[in-house]
Amino acid sequence: MTDFQRDLIPEPALRRLPWYLAYVTLLRERGDEFVSSTQISRELKVDASQIAKDLSLLDIRGKTRIGYEVPLLEHKLEEFLGFRRSHRAVVVGAGSLGKALMQDSGLSRYGLNIVAAFDTDPALAGMSYGGIPVYPVGEMTARVKEAGATVGIITVPVEHAQSTADALVEAGVKALWNFTPFRLSANDGVIISNTSIYAHLAVMYNRMESGK
Amino acid sequence: MTDFQRDLIPEPALRRLPWYLAYVTLLRERGDEFVSSTQISRELKVDASQIAKDLSLLDIRGKTRIGYEVPLLEHKLEEFLGFRRSHRAVVVGAGSLGKALMQDSGLSRYGLNIVAAFDTDPALAGMSYGGIPVYPVGEMTARVKEAGATVGIITVPVEHAQSTADALVEAGVKALWNFTPFRLSANDGVIISNTSIYAHLAVMYNRMESGK
DSSP states (O other): OOOSOOOOOOHHHHHHHHHHHHHHHHHHHTTOOEEOHHHHHHHHTOOHHHHHHHHTTSSOOOBTTTBEEHHHHHHHHHHHTTTTSOEEEEEEOOSHHHHHHHHOTHHHHTTEEEEEEEESOTTTTTOEETTEEEEEGGGHHHHHHHHTOOEEEEOSOGGGHHHHHHHHHHHTOSEEEEOSSSOOOOOTTSEEEEOOHHHHHHHHHHHHHTTO | OOOSOOOOOOHHHHHHHHHHHHHHHHHHHTTOOEEOHHHHHHHHTOOHHHHHHHHTTSSOOOBTTTBEEHHHHHHHHHHHTTTTSOEEEEEEOOSHHHHHHHHOTHHHHTTEEEEEEEESOTTTTTOEETTEEEEEGGGHHHHHHHHTOOEEEEOSOGGGHHHHHHHHHHHTOSEEEEOSSSOOOOOTTSEEEEOOHHHHHHHHHHHHHTTO
16 A cells, blocks of 8 residues: 555545445456446446446546456455555454454454454453454553554443543554444544444334334 | 324434433433433533434423433433334344344344344254344245334345345335445335445544544
8 A cells, every 4th residue: 555645535435435345246256357337336226427436536447338347446446445454453342242243254354353352351351252362451451552453443331432432542542433322532533433233223213114 | 102104304313312312321320310401512522502403303391400301311212213112123144243133132222123033054043142043044034924023134145135135125024224235225115224334444444544
């Protein structure tokens, strides 16, 4: 990767690009050589001009009437989305969700390398899940620094969310991936990504009730 | 619950309300009796007038200078968000994420009652996780209908996402909760909620690279 400061890409584009990637990976697996934005548009129900605009963010050009080379497009998408670099991460809270993330081999394909987990339960210390060791939470600061982890994944009960976030930032992580429904606050320089699955439920229920 | 057709609440409000709920639940657990929108605003860094506007969606009134009764506000938020009704759901794909969802006791507190799971792996049929049985995927249609499940949770590998969605809709579910990065399509009446955790990673990485 080049090391210039990258531009802030609008979030809607960053949310669409992984759809294209998932589709292009399917095409590569079934041996397709080329794909056009029209074909992606038809399959994913996204406007073709929107797709062409999104893909113009990448350093790739399609060929007239043939489209993009599938393996190259997959590679460029992965690179652009940061999935080909390794980001060191720790999990705090080795409950069912924390364990599932540790065991999800998919995350490393998406550039997330979980190196350690922490929990307050002494019975969990010494265990490992998906090959990732669990340590007592008291060792967190030292181990995060030692490992040079930049991402802290928060899967603790909601009442410990903010104090966990504070401790992770203090230990040096640059980004918090918050799976609790609590709205965290942190210094300006810290990135917070909220993935509260419960909030998604509220939206889904409302759409179901209102008949869409 | 009343059975009138509910209004379509704007998604940003539906995403903020669970933050208020998580905070109000904390307050109730620590024994606080009243909370004002000013206090919520200070704690969650959301504009106080925005909070007042969001809470005006609920059938509740705060008292001047005292604010809202904490247990009542919690109850009204849970009710409004659909968390106090039971929505029957099935999980398709009992891999690490599927199992984690089955074992997550939090989901039932948020109104989601997972009644069965399905997997193509014959070794998983007959197992149960968090008390929820796993069945062969061939039994899906019959069991979804029998259970009257309205929500289908998709945690299969990406190449099976669309065919799983089609089968769930055919079996009668009204909403699909898609955890794969694939962009599903379905008939107009079907609600699709996308929770691709990998898409969140792309946004987080970009924010980290660009120095926020």
